[in-house]
Amino acid sequence: MQFLNAAVCVLAAFSASFALPALAQETWPTKPLRLIIPFPAGGSSDQLGRLMAKELGQKLGQPVQVENTDSKGTKAAAGAAPDGYTLVLSGVGTNAISHALNPNLDYDSLKDFVHISQLSEGPNVLAVATASPLKSLQDLVETGKANPGKLTYAQVHASSGHLSMELLKQTVSTCVSGSTGTRNCTTLGLTGVPYTGAKPALEALADNKVSMLITNLDAVAPLVRSGKLRALAVTSLFRNPQLPDVPSISEAGYPGFKAVSWVGISAPKGTPPAVVARLEKEMENAFKATEARKQLEAQGLVVVVSRSVDYTDFIRKEIERWRRVVKVAGIQSPA
Template structure:
């Protein structure tokens, strides 16, 4: 007799179970309910900005809402990251997360305004962004081997530019210094623009920079591209060898850009964004454009991206420690 009331409740309980189980799907269906913003922590024109603006229109088609790109430069991407974390965790405000912000700065800054591992939800790695090693066109070297030999003849006389202390370009130079056994001097700038201007003028000798923002100068003869800092040659520049081919071992300072959300963003929303970004990256016109800029599309799952981030952070942590890099 006592079982009867419980038996009468079973249909309602079953219905409730079905409703609860459908909640993630409902969250994905309800998203997006307004325009989506992708925050870029750097000035317009850089590789992260270029990638975000390339995928945004196609992503908007897939999501059925506008996708706006908003630049929030400063503090190595931390200003944009903090702004994203200050918005509701509903997927409508995303971050173009980068190597410097999530993998390098935790080892350089005394304190971070957020915890990259606890506060950030990885959505998808969008691209790998290998560096190109470029030198001033008047420097008497035409290969990495010649550059290394020249640097050994003139210890402490060759300098290399970067867009700031602790950036991927800076640490790529420190990695070359360590792996090749040469003494070169770092010159930090507050952005790639001024660094490139001084490199062309001969005020500095070399730089590690992404092809999307530097190959135009090499093609114009203002700079000389010696190598790509990647495990393999880039499809867009098949005649340019890798640094490793020149005999520098274990040289892989490949940076990346990805899409991140705030923690507590519904998993179904994260998965929806990842699927739509992956579809965009698979479009021939998008993948060809990225390849032409020396970028490699990825489109990984949130789980794959999280595992990648853990390994990437360890890699850059070793470089920071070996070079004893400190924040300025």
């Protein structure tokens, strides 16, 4: 009997040791969370992050406090305790393009994080001045190939728009193999003119100082609707409801072309699976057929709300793709 009682006690203690972590996960969260946004306050990425923080806070029953940082915030998130109380805004710049530009980046987006859900993606827009003789993407391609160096584009170094332009140049180039095995290539001979940001680049385009640019939809759409600029194409796979009369590059003759900005939510590697599953579920609850979803769609964004496994695979493919584009273009990391 004494042996039986002792065995029961051991079994009870053994079971309790596993029940406590499970119970902790069931009651998570018991305190406020923080969402690191590795961008200054006020920009489009910050606004998307704050919307996620607000919606998740309501669903979880605990506030999600926003912490704006510089680019070092992603590294800080990678080193944070994986207890479910630190989240980070992930996106095309910090988690894909940065890897393409800097092989010695001090964090690894595939090894240091668990990616929970992609919130949305938004296209860039290829635009020209209203007075431009270029009326279509085909006009641009034909003129660029026939007159190398004549056309210019506003280039914000290593931005999503810059890399979208490089992808376009690589996509429309045509090569023919000669009888001796040599390859003769006709490229889109555009000349980049550097600018420090989207605002001065758009001003230069409106003043006819450059022939074109590619930049974010939210920055271009009001200027297109007001008649100050003309949109030739969007870089998403399909047309965007904010500019319904503007074809996609894919539709305009280059099937499969896609170059979009995207954001989502991630956490440090080792965050408990039960926490990841709960966050994944609440992202879906917050942005499927809700007012928050309508708010994003009104800005021209495509709401994705993917599963963790899909978001992880998506980021892996984005890193590989932008590495290829950067290598071919010979783009160097900004100083």
